[in-house]
Amino acid sequence: MRLEAIGVDLIEAGFPASSPSDYKALQLISQGLSSARFTSFCRAVREDTVIAVEAGGTRNHQLQVLATASDLHLEHKRGISRQEAVLEVADTMRFAGELGITDLSLGLEDSSRGDADLLRALIEGALEAGCGTVVIADTSGWMLPAEFAELTGMVRGWLPPSIVLSVHCHDDLGLAVANTLAAVEAGADEVQVTVGGIGERAGNASLEEFIAAVAYRGGRLGVSTAVKTGHLYAIYQVLAAEIGLAEQRAKAIVGTNAFATQAGIHQAGMLRNPETYEYLDPALFGRERSILVGRHSGRVVLRHLLEQLGIPVVDALVDQLYHEYIASRAGGECDELSLVRDQLAERYAHLRPVGDG
Secondary structure, three states: OHHHHHOOOEEEEEOOOOOHHHHHHHHHHHHHOOOOEEEEEEOOOHHHHHHHHHHHOOOOEEEEEEEEOOHHHHHHHHOOOHHHHHHHHHHHHHHHHHOOOOEEEEEEEOHHHOOHHHHHHHHHHHHHOOOOEEEEEEOOOOOOHHHHHHHHHHHHHHOOOOOEEEEEEEOOOOOHHHHHHHHHHOOOOEEEOEHHHOOOOOOEOEHHHHHHHHHHHHHHHOOOOOOOHHHHHHHHHHHHHHHOOOOOOOOOOOOOOOOEEOOHHHHHHHOOOHHHOOOOOHHHHOOOOEEEEOOOOOHHHHHHHHHHHOOOOOHHHHHHHHHHHHHOOOOOOOEEHHHHHHHHHHHOHHHOOOOOO
């Protein structure tokens, strides 16, 4: 399992009661993992837990029970009272324990819009039933980082130190990773993230973006990661191919242009020292730096190529190449630096020093 191999220690394996394919996926994942735990997703009904245990067994199996954690959802989706919501969660967890599940998780759906009294009642009922992990969720992706940090801190204050506090954030405002990091600073022990940030609507907090932030800013956050970052891009590529994910150009870490630059001002600095505009080292994430030649490039990159090839840097030649490769471009197409280099090497071979490869 690729995620297990890079150090991910808890993998959500699906919702086995939802479909035969999810049931089979849970079976395969439970059999394929050796050290990582896996989570199955269940509604607060006994039948779902029976199906989950049938599919995944009990070894290394965390069972996450979904709780209805906002009055909006209670009224318009479920049509039940707060008390009924509390009772169904506790009953399901006790029943799961009777089936042999020792790792129980409470998933508080829409908890970012839930009343504090409701959240606390759900949590206390679940803890009494044997729950060891509480997950607060910004299900609609509406919260700002400071707000989600406040919610995280409040819930952390209700929990004994032995109880794991996890967070689950959606990206509707583009803040899923920011909210996840804010929650970590506020006391969250665990984060739920996805490769490429895939998920409902705008997606969830991105695994690779969160790991990058911890790898580079962990000192500020007070946390560290053991995840092997060098394989993150390869895992994303496998996922993208499997689910038909469209190529993304402007996406942190995994985007086509995440480590590419076309702007002449940036290239003038990066050709001398990449750190001038490149905070993240692409090699750390299994990527390579890319210098692109396009309509926003300048003469610096052309002079750089001529110098590399040992071709005399003459202003007239630079101006000619600038018009050909940069100024005459009407659209957004670009050429890789290596392609332009090869073209110039062939065209001006007669100007290069004898013996230069």
